[in-house]
Amino acid sequence: MKFSVVMPLYNKARYVHSALRSVLAQTLPPHEVIVVDDGSTDGSAAAVESIPDPRVRLVRQRNAGVSAARNRGIDEATGDWIAFLDADDWYHPEMLAALAQAHGACREADMLGAGFRKVPHLLGADPDPWPVTEGFYEVEVVEDLRQRWMRLSPFCSSSVAIRAARLKSMQPCFAEGDHHGEDLDLWFRVADTSPVAIVNAPFAATRVLPDSLSARQPRDTLPGFLKRMREQALSGRIPARHRKSALWFVGQQEVTLAREALGAGDRRTALRFLLDARCVAFTRRWQLTLLMILFMPSRVADSWQRWRLRSAEVFSPEGPVQ
Structure with a gap:
């Protein structure tokens, strides 16, 4: 499987290095990492350019929002599957391998997901390593994603991958101009016509930002x-x-x-x-x-x-x- 990882980026210079390191350290190497800089003003693009790995590709655009950045990344992707990672989150080293295992358990699924864990707000530091039992993981095949989501969210925006051909046929995938739920909107539309294969183990970490x-x-x-x-x-x-x-x-x-x-x-x-x-x-x-x-x-x-x-x-x- 060829995974293109799409990373929208806006003013995350403090964190983006960490996120990219987590992708490049995958045991199943990514096909490419497409970072879409959405008009950052804090040196985020320069932080990405400082990484000399040829798999990392920086695309620049004027500020248009996270949905536009993700849609641009989908257009640019050349892999068979498109995974998403926010610029202040992380992949476990087995993340892409776990998604590949989910695909093996349900070949007809157009969407793959994995569990995630929340970590405290850290000033650019990588999270402490977290253990995930090695070997084969439980794969849940979900037929009704909304019903499953009302019990507990099984994945997040940084722990999901969708078949590239499916996404490209749906462009624009993310509703531009929406500021809430634009990711759920896409996940549910894909799941309406395809089962979803989910690895029930935490293979992504999301940063919990301070919330007043x-x-x-x-x-x-x-x-x-x-x-x-x-x-x-x-x-x-x-x-x-x-x-x-x-x-x-x-x-x-x-x-x-x-x-x-x-x-x-x-x-x-x-x-x-x-x-x-x-x-x-x-x-x-x-x-x-x-x-x-x-x-x-x-x-x-x-x-x-x-x-x-x-x-x-x-x-x-x-x-x-x-």
């Missing part, structure tokens, strides 16, 4: 990718076998948005999101949220929401439903 609870603003509109998902399900563009889980996924996200709005003291927006989530109205989570909107004092709702954020139990594209 006070700086986190609740959304007052449904993200674009969720609007499109609902429209596609209702119009029949999503295959029939996945329509129910697509509508369920959107509904559960709307319940989360309702809870976030309630935590910010905006009961009107919370109620609007909850009413839009009618397809999950008979679930305990929906009904509990309605009771909180109607009866919970604002100060209690705010304290509850902060506790939920700290304990990482709020449903999001990266976490489970609670």
Whole structure:
């Protein structure tokens, strides 16, 4: 298998060396590493150029966002498979080998994934080595990715690979202009017509950046990718076998948005999101949220929401439903 690794880059000069080292150290060597510099201003491009490996190719473009950078990388790729890695994340040395094993377990899968682990914010340093049991790993074949994602996200943007021919036929793959969920939007569209083979072991590490609870603003509109998902399900563009889980996924996200709005003291927006989530109205989570909107004092709702954020139990594209 020939893996092209696409790395979008914007002002990550402090981290990109580490990310590239992790790709070049793979036991299954990459076919190429395409770094798309999206108009960096901090010397990121120079950091990439300082690596003398001919497999690393730097492509420059004016700042247009991560989706445009990934789409450019897909256009430039020449391998059979395209894997993605953010410029501040890392691959385990067996990452590409694990994806190749997933392919061997399910040849018809157009998308391959692996587990990941989160590491603290480190100033450019490589993460401490983490053990992964050697040998063959459990490969899970997923037929309904949305349903699987609502249990627990099985991979992340830095631990997935998709057949290159499939991506090139879908260009532009990532919705340019979206700032939330543009990666999930693509993963689900691919998975609607192909099984997904996932190695259930952590072969990527993602950097957890500092996040201020006070700086986190609740959304007052449904993200674009969720609007499109609902429209596609209702119009029949999503295959029939996945329509129910697509509508369920959107509904559960709307319940989360309702809870976030309630935590910010905006009961009107919370109620609007909850009413839009009618397809999950008979679930305990929906009904509990309605009771909180109607009866919970604002100060209690705010304290509850902060506790939920700290304990990482709020449903999001990266976490489970609670």
